[in-house]
Amino acid sequence: MIPAAPLPMQPTRPLRWQQLWRDAIRDPRELLDLLGLGGTMPLSDAAAAQFPLRVPRGFVARMRHGDRHDPLLRQVLPVDEESRVVPGFGLDAVGDAAARAGHGVIHKYNGRALLVATGSCAVHCRYCFRRHFPYADETAAAGDWHEALQAIRADDSLHEVILSGGDPLSLSTAKLTALTDALRTIPHVRRLRIHTRLPIVLPERVDDELTDWLAGLPWPLVVVVHANHANEFDPSVDAAMARLRAAGAILLNQAVLLRGVNDDVDTLATLSERGHAAGVLPYYLHQLDRVAGAAHFEVSDDEALSLHAALRARMPGYLVPKLVREIAGEASKRPL
Ligand SMILES: *Cc1c(COP(=O)(O)O)cnc(C)c1O
Numbered sequence: 607m608i609p610a611a612p613l614p615m616q617p618t619r620p621l622r623w624q625q626l627w628r629d630a631i632r633d634p635r636e637l638l639d640l641l642g643l644g645g646t647m648p649l650s651d652a653a654a655a656q657f658p659l660r661v662p663r664g665f666v667a668r669m670r671h672g673d674r675h676d677p678l679l680r681q682v683l684p685v686d687e688e689s690r691v692v693p694g695f696g697l698d699a700v701g702d703a704a705a706r707a708g709h710g711v712i713h714k715y716n717g718r719a720l721l722v723a724t725g726s727c728a729v730h731c732r733y734c735f736r737r738h739f740p741y742a743d744e745t746a747a748a749g750d751w752h753e754a755l756q757a758i759r760a761d762d763s764l765h766e767v768i769l770s771g772g773d774p775l776s777l778s779t780a781k782l783t784a785l786t787d788a789l790r791t792i793p794h795v796r797r798l799r800i801h802t803r804l805p806i807v808l809p810e811r812v813d814d815e816l817t818d819w820l821a822g823l824p825w826p827l828v829v830v831v832h833a834n835h836a837n838e839f840d841p842s843v844d845a846a847m848a849r850l851r852a853a854g855a856i857l858l859n860q861a862v863l864l865r866g867v868n869d870d871v872d873t874l875a876t877l878s879e880r881g882h883a884a885g886v887l888p889y890y891l892h893q894l895d896r897v898a899g900a901a902h903f904e905v906s907d908d909e910a911l912s913l914h915a916a917l918r919a920r921m922p923g924y925l926v927p928k929l930v931r932e933i934a935g936e937a938s939k940r941p942l
């Protein structure tokens with residue numbers, strides 16, 4: 607058999623979301639200038655060199671002009687505190703960061719397999735374990751999934767596949783379609799879940815192509831987005847959420863409890879309410895993974911518990927996220 611010749615590369619025009627992706631801000635000075643904060647805040651070249659700044663312009667537009675304590679800015683700006691060495695904060699906080707950064711399957715919990723679809727993210731969150739594995743910034747080739755798919759096929763206890771990363775929606779819809787076409791041929795897969803921050807930080811990603819793909823999938827679908835503060839929502843995010851719901855997805859939010867971002871009960875309550883208004887229910891509130899460079903975001907367990915109790919006392923149960931910590935080797939996230 608003569609192998610088919612590879613198609614010549616078509617100089618196709620990038621889609622709008624891809625243009626916005628490429629146009630993300632990468633220069634801390636430009637970011638501060640845009641916010642009217644140029645020269646007022648110390649910049650950390652060391653932190654930026656270790657894990658570069660990356661933030662889409664639409665997300666920056668939701669930051670408060672002139673506010674150096676803005677909770678969205680704090681999530682993305684490289685700062686000197688990241689260089690501090692703090693005991694207990696290491697490179698592999700949850701025991702599998704190295705595995706998660708590769709292209710593969712992580713099977714830690716019963717019935718669920720997490721598929722690391724790509725290492726790319728549209729935004730670089732300073733508190734993330736990814737800060738130590740930022741190398742996988744090119745899009746994964748479809749061929750890389752072969753082993754992952756084989757592992758899922760070989761284990762018929764796996765009923766749910768979780769697309770994760772990085773951010774799985776950073777892949778083109780054509781690549782996502784190829785992936786789910788392969789998953790369709792595995793009879794024991796009954797549910798699909800997608801963990802993504804893109805509908806929050808770059809809501810334009812939820813375009814017609816994407817919703818057509820989602821609506822055509824044969825499984826019940828859960829999309830877990832990631833917003834840490836109510837200000838991350840705006841009308842463009844509301845529209846993206848409405849489109850995801852119309853495509854058949856149940857929407858949940860996971861947040862990380864972050865010092866200086868959402869470590870008070872009013873902020874957490876407003877996050878739940880704002881998400882709910884957009885059609886998203888809270889799922890997890892994570893205690894920070896103890897990764898080197900993120901110690902200044904940590905909230906103690908005692909404080910986390912008292913915040914959570916205050917939230918429970920104030921909100922309907924469905925607007926209270928589960929407060930959890932991920933611990934290497936455990937059968938689930940551990941409730942605090
Ligand atoms: C968090 C996580 C899951 C999902 O856990 P749920 O409690 O079902 O949300 C699955 N696999 C891995 C490796 C995880 O870290």
Ligand code: SF4
Nearest residue numbers: 727730731734772803
């Ligand atoms: S989008 Fe998610 S995976 Fe990517 S840097 Fe932020 S928290 Fe980490």
